[in-house]
Amino acid sequence: MTTITHLETIDVRYPTSRWLIGSDAVHTDPDYSAAYVILRTDGDLEGHGFTFTIGRGTEVCIAGIKALEHLVVGRDVDEITSAMGDFWREVTNDAQLRWLGPEKGVMHLALAAVVNAVWDLWAKQERKPLWKLLADMTPAQLVSCLDFRYVTDVLTPAEAVEMLENQARGRSGRESDLAAAGIPAYTTSAGWLGYDDEKIRRLCRDALAEGWMRFKMKVGSSIDDDARRAALIRDEIGPDNVLMMDANQRWDVDTAIEWMQDLKRFDPMWIEEPTSPDDVLGHARIAEAVAPVGVATGEHVHNRVMFKQFMAAGAMAFCQLDACRLGGFNEAIVVTLLARRFGVPVCPHAGGVGLCEYHQHIAAFDHICLGGDLETRLIEFADHLHEHFVDPVRIERGRYRLPSRPGTSAEMKRESLETYRFPWPGDEVPPVPEFRE
Amino acid sequence: MTTITHLETIDVRYPTSRWLIGSDAVHTDPDYSAAYVILRTDGDLEGHGFTFTIGRGTEVCIAGIKALEHLVVGRDVDEITSAMGDFWREVTNDAQLRWLGPEKGVMHLALAAVVNAVWDLWAKQERKPLWKLLADMTPAQLVSCLDFRYVTDVLTPAEAVEMLENQARGRSGRESDLAAAGIPAYTTSAGWLGYDDEKIRRLCRDALAEGWMRFKMKVGSSIDDDARRAALIRDEIGPDNVLMMDANQRWDVDTAIEWMQDLKRFDPMWIEEPTSPDDVLGHARIAEAVAPVGVATGEHVHNRVMFKQFMAAGAMAFCQLDACRLGGFNEAIVVTLLARRFGVPVCPHAGGVGLCEYHQHIAAFDHICLGGDLETRLIEFADHLHEHFVDPVRIERGRYRLPSRPGTSAEMKRESLETYRFPWPGDEVPPVPEFRE
Numbered sequence: 001m002t003t004i005t006h007l008e009t010i011d012v013r014y015p016t017s018r019w020l021i022g023s024d025a026v027h028t029d030p031d032y033s034a035a036y037v038i039l040r041t042d043g044d045l046e047g048h049g050f051t052f053t054i055g056r057g058t059e060v061c062i063a064g065i066k067a068l069e070h071l072v073v074g075r076d077v078d079e080i081t082s083a084m085g086d087f088w089r090e091v092t093n094d095a096q097l098r099w100l101g102p103e104k105g106v107m108h109l110a111l112a113a114v115v116n117a118v119w120d121l122w123a124k125q126e127r128k129p130l131w132k133l134l135a136d137m138t139p140a141q142l143v144s145c146l147d148f149r150y151v152t153d154v155l156t157p158a159e160a161v162e163m164l165e166n167q168a169r170g171r172s173g174r175e176s177d178l179a180a181a182g183i184p185a186y187t188t189s190a191g192w193l194g195y196d197d198e199k200i201r202r203l204c205r206d207a208l209a210e211g212w213m214r215f216k217m218k219v220g221s222s223i224d225d226d227a228r229r230a231a232l233i234r235d236e237i238g239p240d241n242v243l244m245m246d247a248n249q250r251w252d253v254d255t256a257i258e259w260m261q262d263l264k265r266f267d268p269m270w271i272e273e274p275t276s277p278d279d280v281l282g283h284a285r286i287a288e289a290v291a292p293v294g295v296a297t298g299e300h301v302h303n304r305v306m307f308k309q310f311m312a313a314g315a316m317a318f319c320q321l322d323a324c325r326l327g328g329f330n331e332a333i334v335v336t337l338l339a340r341r342f343g344v345p346v347c348p349h350a351g352g353v354g355l356c357e358y359h360q361h362i363a364a365f366d367h368i369c370l371g372g373d374l375e376t377r378l379i380e381f382a383d384h385l386h387e388h389f390v391d392p393v394r395i396e397r398g399r400y401r402l403p404s405r406p407g408t409s410a411e412m413k414r415e416s417l418e419t420y421r422f423p424w425p426g427d428e429v430p431p432v433p434e435f436r437e
Numbered sequence: 438m439t440t441i442t443h444l445e446t447i448d449v450r451y452p453t454s455r456w457l458i459g460s461d462a463v464h465t466d467p468d469y470s471a472a473y474v475i476l477r478t479d480g481d482l483e484g485h486g487f488t489f490t491i492g493r494g495t496e497v498c499i500a501g502i503k504a505l506e507h508l509v510v511g512r513d514v515d516e517i518t519s520a521m522g523d524f525w526r527e528v529t530n531d532a533q534l535r536w537l538g539p540e541k542g543v544m545h546l547a548l549a550a551v552v553n554a555v556w557d558l559w560a561k562q563e564r565k566p567l568w569k570l571l572a573d574m575t576p577a578q579l580v581s582c583l584d585f586r587y588v589t590d591v592l593t594p595a596e597a598v599e600m601l602e603n604q605a606r607g608r609s610g611r612e613s614d615l616a617a618a619g620i621p622a623y624t625t626s627a628g629w630l631g632y633d634d635e636k637i638r639r640l641c642r643d644a645l646a647e648g649w650m651r652f653k654m655k656v657g658s659s660i661d662d663d664a665r666r667a668a669l670i671r672d673e674i675g676p677d678n679v680l681m682m683d684a685n686q687r688w689d690v691d692t693a694i695e696w697m698q699d700l701k702r703f704d705p706m707w708i709e710e711p712t713s714p715d716d717v718l719g720h721a722r723i724a725e726a727v728a729p730v731g732v733a734t735g736e737h738v739h740n741r742v743m744f745k746q747f748m749a750a751g752a753m754a755f756c757q758l759d760a761c762r763l764g765g766f767n768e769a770i771v772v773t774l775l776a777r778r779f780g781v782p783v784c785p786h787a788g789g790v791g792l793c794e795y796h797q798h799i800a801a802f803d804h805i806c807l808g809g810d811l812e813t814r815l816i817e818f819a820d821h822l823h824e825h826f827v828d829p830v831r832i833e834r835g836r837y838r839l840p841s842r843p844g845t846s847a848e849m850k851r852e853s854l855e856t857y858r859f860p861w862p863g864d865e866v867p868p869v870p871e872f873r874e
Contacts, residue, residue: 026530026532026535027532027533027535027536028532029532029533030532030533030536031533053533053536053537054532054533054536055533056504056531056533056534057501057504057533057534057536057537057544059500059504060497060500060501060504060537060543060544060547061537063496063497063500064494064497064543067493067494067496067497093463094493095463095464095465095466095467095491096464096466096467096468096490096491096492096493096494097493097494098463098464099464099467099490099491099494100490100494100497100498100542100543100546101542102686102713102714102737103713103715104541104542104715104739105537105538105541105542105543105544105545105739106497106501106537106542106543106544107494107497107542107543108542109537110497149689150689150690150712150713150715150716150719151689152689152690152691153689153690153691153719153722249539252586252587252588252589252590253587253589253590254589254590275587276539276587276742277539278540278541278587278739278740278742278743278746279587279742279745279746280717280718280746281717281746281749281750282587282590282742282746285590300539302541302542302715303715305713305715305716305719306715308716309715309716309717309718309719312718313718
């Protein structure tokens with residue numbers, strides 16, 4: 001028996017706004033941050049988890065995490081993991097805290113940090129990376145970890161078990177294939193706003209030389225500038241490599257349609273976050289108008305109920321779930337199952353800090369257990385802040401290598417946690433982390 | 438020139454869970470609470486505002502309010518009120534805080550407290566109750582206070598001005614009528630779960646004797662018990678008075694449909710919150726299946742983008758907006774305009790603590806400025822905690838009397854703020870507030 005004895009919180013902020021990049025049309029000065037949780041036990045085990053934020057307000061998420069402490073501390077790890085679905089329902093449905101969401105905003109972000117720290121504990125206890133812990137469960141075991149409340153009209157637990165059973169035969173083959181091939185990724189290195197022609201061309205050539213085949217660019221500040229950059233990137237990468245566009249919620253519905261009618265000529269595979277992440281019906285209208293360009297969204301889509309509707313309405317061609325925005329891995333897996341049900345590829349949100357580390361596990365689970373076509377399942381990749389992790393992602397020729405260390409890969413180095421703990425020591429900006437173009 | 442010099446926060450919790458009523462199928466032990474804000478100025482003026490909560494987690498909203506302080510303190514009141522729309526956009530779109538929503542959950546609740554405190558300041562400065570401040574603006578002035586971002590596909594600012602201008606002629610007549618007649622309300626006094634037959638009959642008779650004509654009951658815990666209580670209430674109130682049912686998000690979509698097919702025989706006017714407040718398409722399916730019973734929702738619907746879709750999809754027959762859940766009065770007015778655009782009556786959420794005080798102003802604005810049929814615009818009423826307000830609501834024969842004191846009616850008495858400030862003094866439960874059945 002192992003008991004969770006303490007929940008420690010750390011407000012960690014990397015002063016990335018000093019890079020003067022990483023910003024987009026809406027988030028102009030992000031300091032990549034984490035509301036970080038360490039669950040300590042009476043044994044040697046520690047569970048680490050976090051939710052990703054971009055600076056101010058991380059302290060509000062920390063307050064949210066502390067509000068959940070009474071639901072976790074004092075509990076036995078085996079009791080939790082043997083009834084993981086019940087645990088998730090309990091922490092999501094505290095009769096008073098529920099009012100603050102339900103299942104959205106700060107409390108859901110906070111929940112993700114806590115829930116993912118529990119998964120980290122569990123995976124370390126089993127001495128497996130998270131994806132392997134998931135892949136080794138029977139369909140019934142896995143489904144018992146999940147909550148289908150409010151989505152049973154499109155997917156019941158029994159149907160989920162059946163879906164997993166139908167793919168069970170190929171699991172081990174897909175696992176070996178994935179270990180050999182890695183998970184495909186895309187890069188935004190050349191795509192940020194405000195780069196001049198020469199820099200865009202140089203960054204495209206560098207990325208091509210490193211083996212990248214998929215390129216995302218930010219749009220939405222000026223249509224002329226967007227067209228200029230799109231033309232340059234398409235010229236450099238050629239017609240066969242993939243281009244994606246990301247508007248970061250910059251437009252109203254009609255503006256999105258108008259603007260994309262123009263940018264369509266550069267043959268983007270998707271337009272990401274064209275408008276408010278809450279606007280299911282708006283996205284459906286945009287999707288219809290801009291086809292064959294697909295609509296991608298999800299990094300701000302807050303729970304499984306929203307994803308259900310996006311998919312049912314044909315408003316989401318690519319599912320960019322985020323296991324920090326959602327209520328941790330439990331809900332991220334439910335959304336992955338929904339995506340499979342609707343035939344929508346899962347291309348998890350990444351970048352920021354630690355999101356690449358988290359989401360490689362979801363992508364591996366999706367391919368191994370649900371058998372989705374690997375080449376349509378792309379994870380974002382941004383090459384920064386990985387040096388602060390104990391088990392950082394490894395990228396080769398534009399693909400993620402499968403992680404092998406036990407846990408969720410979310411553990412930051414003790415030294416990084418101390419250096420970037422906020423408020424910064426002496427109120428001085430700590431060393432600005434290295435940035436690799 | 439009047440400058441906002443301080444933002445004070447108070448975590449106020451009334452130990453109402455000791456009443457053992459006021460609970461529903463989902464919120465089993467609410468302690469009606471407020472994350473309370475006082476904006477102090479260098480003059481005599483103070484602006485009071487709050488967001489409503491139900492106990493644990495109020496401290497997280499307080500942290501959210503503090504995160505907004507830098508956007509408000511040090512600013513000139515006239516500069517804010519002369520460009521209220523810009524102010525709202527600024528406080529909603531802080532480039533780092535936005536990540537925590539956007540426009541939902543704790544940060545949006547916190548925003549409401551701050552924004553409504555600014556409206557209180559403004560109304561007190563103009564020496565008018567809020568509804569009168571709104572009703573005396575020209576259509577162009579009023580619309581300039583609002584933000585139509587993400588809803589211009591169904592309502593542009595120009596269309597909103599036109600809508601208000603079309604109703605301008607009858608304004609003063611409607612204002613006098615409203616002063617004479619009051620705003621219609623409904624009661625839940627007899628409708629709580631767990632009452633025996635005799636108590637239900639007695640409470641119905643009491644309410645009828647006081648002039649009530651509209652009665653809401655909670656449903657969703659047991660279909661047999663719901664049917665028993667519905668039969669009793671319908672028997673007592675007769676076929677002509679109005680019955681409403683409230684499931685507090687208890688059901689999945691298919692369960693809601695099934696359950697209401699049965700309860701329909703008691704002729705409820707609406708079924709409230711049948712499922713997740715995020716499920717626009719689910720509500721649309723329910724609405725189609727349970728007609729002519731209308732679907733009511735809104736107290737947990739978090740922003741104008743969600744309301745836009747609910748109305749456009751025919752998923753909301755009654756709009757139960759909440760100016761604490763939404764980003765304050767600015768967004769509540771936008772939603773009221775959207776409701777008028779779609780022909781959906783606004784029946785604001787109330788009860789709890791202070792919600793009746795807030796929402797009478799919205800209902801008065803709706804009738805005076807938008808000319809909606811008064812008898813379909815009902816405000817919830819619960820007769821508790823009003824004694825803690827400086828300017829409490831006044832109810833006569835089941836109708837709200839128009840408030841006349843300057844401000845938003847949200848100011849709590851200094852003594853109440855001190856007595857119920859949390860953590861409670863000496864960690865002891867303060868006097869349990871009086872409860873009137």
